[in-house]
Amino acid sequence: MPAQRADARRNHARLLAIAEAEVAAHGAEASLEQIARRAGLGSATVRRHFPGRRALLEAVFRERIEALCLRAGELTDAADARSALLTWLGAVIAHAASARGMAAALTPDAVAAQESECAAKLTEAGEPLVRRAVRDGAVASGVTAADLLTLITGIALATEHHADRAAEADRLLRLTMAGISPPGSAIDRASSPAGAHR
Structure with a gap:
């Protein structure tokens, strides 16, 4: 269980770093799908961390x-x-x-x-x-x-x-x-x- 939590934290930190770069480049129109592709993860995984664009923006800022x-x-x-x-x-x-x-x-x-x-x-x-x-x-x-x-x-x-x-x-x-x-x-x-x- 601790290893899974550590993996989840690492995934979240990686996703947030990629999300920050995408928002810096594209503003509020940053694509969750593009973030998923850059992270090498499925869209469903990304949406577990950021259920929508609002959640993404609030996490980034x-x-x-x-x-x-x-x-x-x-x-x-x-x-x-x-x-x-x-x-x-x-x-x-x-x-x-x-x-x-x-x-x-x-x-x-x-x-x-x-x-x-x-x-x-x-x-x-x-x-x-x-x-x-x-x-x-x-x-x-x-x-x-x-x-x-x-x-x-x-x-x-x-x-x-x-x-x-x-x-x-x-x-x-x-x-x-x-x-x-x-x-x-x-x-x-x-x-x-x-x-x-x-």
Whole structure:
């Protein structure tokens, strides 16, 4: 039994490495069948590890999501709530814009009406940062971490084929933050043409 478990772990690690390469090359359209061929395994074996494309994407991006959740925790007690939220959102958008397929991993499954596990984890991690920013007047009341994550996912998908995805995604994130900030707030002033030169 221990030998079988070790074999299963090795198979899973090998499949995940191949899956990461396929997702990097093809994004959310990575083929489970191609992964099976490259691994020299049957499709049924691969599907035992990754029952569908959503499971595949979530497995591929699990470490990135965990790192972003840890980063949110590190920023929770930062002195400047606005800066902490912007720093974290910047990290999320940088990951989502640079890693092909990650935005799809954050998007709900419209067919199965299933929430993304990755998105749920990020939402939970980011909520304390958003609550502090709302309390300090840096973000309009009523804005939630889920709202911001939805906007980030949309930005990442919209910039997927841009020549400089990371820079364009960051620019759109800053426009978004200006839009959700109360008039006269620090973010609103920093994002205005006049504020940009201060």
